[in-house]
Structure formats: structure tokens, C-alpha cells
Amino acid sequence: METEVRVIGRVLVVGIWGELDLNTAPSFRSAVEEQLDANPDITDILLMMQEVTFIDSSGLGVILGRYKRLRPHGGNVIVVAPSPQARRALELSGLASVIPICDTEDEAWAKAVGV
């Protein structure tokens, strides 16, 4: 699993490649938490999940945890273009009813910055 993080204004964009499970979820969580701690103005996270080849509840739990961190401050986590397996896991877990899923990055940016 690999991640790439970019801070653009008040938005943290996280690219994820590979498999997110019990073994890899901690490094995903650390990569995101490090940025949130260093940039307290961040309100939203865009998770680019088109290259996630596998995710289970360990990975989903990390997403839910960041949602719980941002939500009280009016922020959100937005999933962008999840792979079919990731979309299925998001839906089965019920996370898809809480966290917005966008098909394109443009759509996600519009939701994040509210235009």
C-alpha cells in the first residue's frame, strides 16, 4: 500500500494505491493524522480510491475515524472514484450512507469547497 498526500488550501488530498487491511491501515492512518496535526486548518479530506485494490473493515475504520475527527468542526471525508471492490465494502459496511462518494475529483472539490 502506498499513499501520497497533498495539502491544497483547507483540503487534504490523499491518493491511495494497493490493499488496505489490518497490516497496512496503521501507516495509512499515520500518513493522514500527521497532516491533520501539522495543518489544523484542514476541514476536508479527499480520498482518491480508484487504485485501491482491496479494503476491509480495518481500512474502513481508519476512514470512519478521520470522519469522526473532522465532522464536529463542520468538515468531511469525501471518497473519490472508489474501485468496485472498495465501493462494495463501503456500501456493505454502511459507511457509504455517512460519507459522500463522488465519481470524479471535480465533483468532490465542488462538495469540499461548497461551490
Next chain:
Amino acid sequence: MSVKNHVTLEFPAVPENVEFARVAVACFASQISSFTLEEIDDVKLVVSEAVSNTVLHSYDVSGGIIRLSAARCNDTLTVIIEDFGKGIADVSQAKTPAFTTDPDRMGMGFTIMEALSDELHVSSVPGEGVKVVIRKSPHGAAKDSDDKEV
């Protein structure tokens, strides 16, 4: 019905082996050619959840063992995941959606496993371990062949 093939693996209950377990079972399941790719993905997710539960909860000290068995009987895949750790005092409570002992987890593992399996049996004797039995048959392919007959 006769068992056409079976494998048994034993490995330490460590996070690195979660991927190994799901990929091994996915390879075995692919011998049932009528499984769709989506169904193989479902098998991977169920195995990943079951093995993750064992790694997280079964042993208080390192060195615990997971025994994973997979068998093919006609077109039905049976996967058994066993540990020999502390067990679950209340299996019904553990299977409750959103029940978790860890604040950074979802508590949806059993719910996902039940949704994606045809049969899921969890049994435990406290102090002796947990046994999870999963059965799954290829529905997508069966539906396709039904459609073809019509």
C-alpha cells in the same frame, strides 16, 4: 457429495498474514470456475475479516497459531478458520453490528462476513479458541446458466 480438493495451512496470528490468508483462499476458490470475479472478491473480504478478528482478539501473547482449511465439494467452497486462544465469551454480542472493543474500528466485521457468505457459523469455548465456518457457492454463474436455459 465428495470433497474434490482441500488444503490446510497453519501460520502465526500476525497482521502480515492477513493478506497471505485471503490470497491463498482466493487462489483455491478460483478452482471453482463458475465463481465470478466479484464472488472471489467477496471470499477475500470474508477471509480477511475472519483472520483479522483472530489476529486482533484471540491471543494476548505473540506466537498464537491460526489454522485455515479450505475444501471444495462440488461447487461449494468451505473455509474453516480456527484459533486456539482465549475464545469469545458471548458470540452473539461479538456479532452485533457496531460492537467493538476498539474505538478506531468499525465493529462491522461479522456483519460483512454474514452478508457475503451463504452460511456463517461461529463457535467458541472460552479458553479454548474460536472456530469460524464459511460456506459459499457461485450464485452469479448459476444465475447466468439459468438465463441461458431460458
